Amino acid sequence: MLSSATPASKPLVSLHNVGVRRDARWLVRGVDFTISRGEIVTLIGPNGSGKSTSAKAAIGVLKPDEGRVERASGLKVGYVPQKLAIDWTLPLTVRRLMTLTGPLPEREMMAALEAAGMAHMLNAEVQHLSGGEFQRALMARAIARKPDLLVLDEPVQGVDFSGEIALYDLIKQIRNSTGCGILLISHDLHVVMAETDTVICLNGHVCCRGTPETVSQSPEYVRLFGSRAAKTLAVYSHHHDHTHLPDGRVLHSDGSVTDHCHPDDGHHHDHDHSDHDHHHHAGERHA
Numbered sequence: 001m002l003s004s005a006t007p008a009s010k011p012l013v014s015l016h017n018v019g020v021r022r023d024a025r026w027l028v029r030g031v032d033f034t035i036s037r038g039e040i041v042t043l044i045g046p047n048g049s050g051k052s053t054s055a056k057a058a059i060g061v062l063k064p065d066e067g068r069v070e071r072a073s074g075l076k077v078g079y080v081p082q083k084l085a086i087d088w089t090l091p092l093t094v095r096r097l098m099t100l101t102g103p104l105p106e107r108e109m110m111a112a113l114e115a116a117g118m119a120h121m122l123n124a125e126v127q128h129l130s131g132g133e134f135q136r137a138l139m140a141r142a143i144a145r146k147p148d149l150l151v152l153d154e155p156v157q158g159v160d161f162s163g164e165i166a167l168y169d170l171i172k173q174i175r176n177s178t179g180c181g182i183l184l185i186s187h188d189l190h191v192v193m194a195e196t197d198t199v200i201c202l203n204g205h206v207c208c209r210g211t212p213e214t215v216s217q218s219p220e221y222v223r224l225f226g227s228r229a230a231k232t233l234a235v236y237s238h239h240h241d242h243t244h245l246p247d248g249r250v251l252h253s254d255g256s257v258t259d260h261c262h263p264d265d266g267h268h269h270d271h272d273h274s275d276h277d278h279h280h281h282a283g284e285r286h287a
């Protein structure tokens with residue numbers, strides 16, 4: 001944990017105009033965002049839009065080729081990746097999963113499993129866990145070391161709708177009880193955790209950003225999914241003024257086509273998302 005001398009207002013992580021380039025291609029460019037203590041930031045965007053790349057740059061797993069990343073000194077990060085390199089042919093218990101990459105006092109391990117609702121599955125085989133249980137085990141593993149920043153790459157992947165709500169409840173609980181910052185990567189373009197403070201929509205760059213609308217304002221959503229869901233999930237409605245073509249070029253709303261798209265080129269805007277239509281063209285999923 002960071003010392004209490006760390007000013008609460010200072011971001012845990014800030015990205016300034018970050019670009020990552022591989023094989024002569026910019027995977028992401030012009031990425032700017034900050035995460036502060038107690039804040040939940042959600043990255044959304046189509047497949048391949050650079051969500052994981054931006055998250056990895058934020059936590060220092062990946063070095064940016066341009067721009068800069070500032071991290072609070074002594075920052076402890078808990079990272080739950082999208083994929084885990086586990087040899088599934090070998091038996092592995094939840095207990096062993098918790099200590100795979102380093103020792104952990106029994107008491108802290110049990111406290112983390114309890115917080116994640118997984119204490120009763122200590123001796124279960126990881127291979128036999130359901131999607132939701134597996135995510136909880138990974139989350140327990142991440143929170144056991146008391147991170148200042150928790151990064152969750154698609155935490156509800158492969159989890160059914162009620163499991164998704166339960167996991168978001170758990171994430172909220174973790175944030176409320178520890179005050180850590182949370183960076184979430186969402187698998188859904190339009191529905192985000194209601195507690196999200198800032199949604200960042202990526203498409204190789206930051207397309208737009210804002211707060212999610214509170215679903216309590218949307219009776220249709222409440223009717224559709226029930227009030228329990230509405231408390232946990234929010235619709236992030238937004239508008240893009242350009243489309244990324246399959247060949248990488250960019251079609252703008254005025255009909256012009258350019259090779260590149262960069263936040264400085266005058267085709268992007270920040271707005272409050274309150275009254276815009278959805279205009280997604282790639283990798284779109286609807287709630």
Ligand SMILES: Nc1ncnc2c1ncn2[C@@H]1O[C@H](COP(=O)(O)OP(=O)(O)OP(=O)(O)O)[C@@H](O)[C@H]1O
Nearest residue numbers: 022023027045046047048049050051052053054082
């Ligand atoms: N090490 C690498 N070398 C070359 N290309 C890479 C590398 N890592 C990622 N990419 C490419 O960068 C792009 C962005 O990948 P990234 O995983 O950040 O996207 P994402 O938004 O998280 O996608 P998804 O929703 O599919 O998980 C993709 O086109 C991917 O193929």
